[in-house]
Amino acid sequence: MLHVWLHIDPRSSVPMYQQVVEGVKEAVARGVLNPGDKLPSVRELAMELTINHNTVAKAYQELEREHVIEVIRGRGTFIATEPDIPDLSVRVRELKEEMVRWIVEAHHLHLSDEELVELFQTVLREWREGRETL
């Protein structure tokens, strides 16, 4: 069985292990992976993505740290059932900072505020639809 919900670009400047992290989080957000679902083993996924197992292991450790997955020793790795967010306020602040970066970038692309809001809503809508389709 192939895990089509994950694609890695080894030439990207974003680290491969982080692409795995984001890929899993996106799959969860899209409902492709659901609480309790078993993830492929470290070595299985590494084989399939043709990357080293250490890279996958690092990604899984990061995902566990963020409470996205749960590791049961000797049994495997699973999507977490109870999502825990201890430092929500910190992360919301980070999200807001990233939005400011959008606003700045949009200005340099000669997008008006209205166009930017519209762009955001379009992306959000498309994402929502893509998620329902899957």
Add this chain to the structure above:
Amino acid sequence: MLHVWLHIDPRSSVPMYQQVVEGVKEAVARGVLNPGDKLPSVRELAMELTINHNTVAKAYQELEREHVIEVIRGRGTFIATEPDIPDLSVRVRELKEEMVRWIVEAHHLHLSDEELVELFQTVLREWREGRETL
């Protein structure tokens, strides 16, 4: 004259040269810097921020590549007047990809789509007000 529109945090995980890039772009977006304005020389700015001049030079190169500034040999560096963005579609696409990543992240914080839009509009409004004040 001090360039209060730029603050660098050497502790941040985002590279210092990129902080300079973003700082200049934000100053332009806020209207603190306007087309034709002269930027401090590489060495001047490096001195003021107490960072290496190579770092500032790298930031200026990046800003020139993005058509935010124009370097006129023997005269200095200026905020660009040219409004054309050659690779606009590429950069809009990158912006959209950033937004998707952001949406995924927000999903894991259990924020609803409505809260996301509201959050964005709040940030946008605050930013707009901050810009008028400056």
Add this chain to the structure above:
Amino acid sequence: MLHVWLHIDPRSSVPMYQQVVEGVKEAVARGVLNPGDKLPSVRELAMELTINHNTVAKAYQELEREHVIEVIRGRGTFIATEPDIPDLSVRVRELKEEMVRWIVEAHHLHLSDEELVELFQTVLREWREGRETL
């Protein structure tokens, strides 16, 4: 009869066999299990906890090594009556090392020495009360 004095969390990072060890030791310390009491067989307990019997067997071996239980061939497993601890000084030293590690950890949470002692006495008092209740 159900052995309500033992609860295992397969998600925990602490090995399941060790959770069994600690669970039995805690039951003894609380007076839920007393010298001479018969423990369930390896397979019985494994069934009840829905874990592998190898895991329970490993726990029983460890408990026997620590002189907490005694295995009498053909009769079963019992809480030990023998109060001698051959390697007592070693184990006290280990306990002290754990305490040092704990103190270092607490230091990083900015707890004062007085708060530490108070915290410990609170936990001890609560535990003593919990033990009487059971």
Add this chain to the structure above:
Amino acid sequence: MLHVWLHIDPRSSVPMYQQVVEGVKEAVARGVLNPGDKLPSVRELAMELTINHNTVAKAYQELEREHVIEVIRGRGTFIATEPDIPDLSVRVRELKEEMVRWIVEAHHLHLSDEELVELFQTVLREWREGRETL
């Protein structure tokens, strides 16, 4: 210059990278390392401890995650100036759980509650004195 504040036992069952983490934290708690102090580089420390640089790197990353140290790219690693504890309540609960384990262990070593409290206070006092001496 030798960093006598760190000793690693490669034969211990606790991972070497974690021994480094604990060693640095202890040095900070003891006042051997102070905010702003520069840590040896990843490769320097690895050489000195005769372990792989990846192991030290992993330890440093963990320490940064816990806000014990700060990494300034291209410059080095430093003891953090502003200690941040986002999830204090969680960690205090963990500390309390470890204390329960002491109590259980003490019972099996035939230590009375009074002897246990005394043991804890002795360890704490010794640690405090050791810290002043250094």
Add this chain to the structure above:
DNA sequence: GTGGTCTAGACCACT
């Protein structure tokens, strides 16, 4: 020079 990432291949503890 710094830390960060990745590979290849090994060994270990746990189930």
Add this chain to the structure above:
DNA sequence: GTGGTCTAGACCACG
């Protein structure tokens, strides 16, 4: 079988 750790040696971005 699972994930976790470690080594050896490589390459990269950053300052």
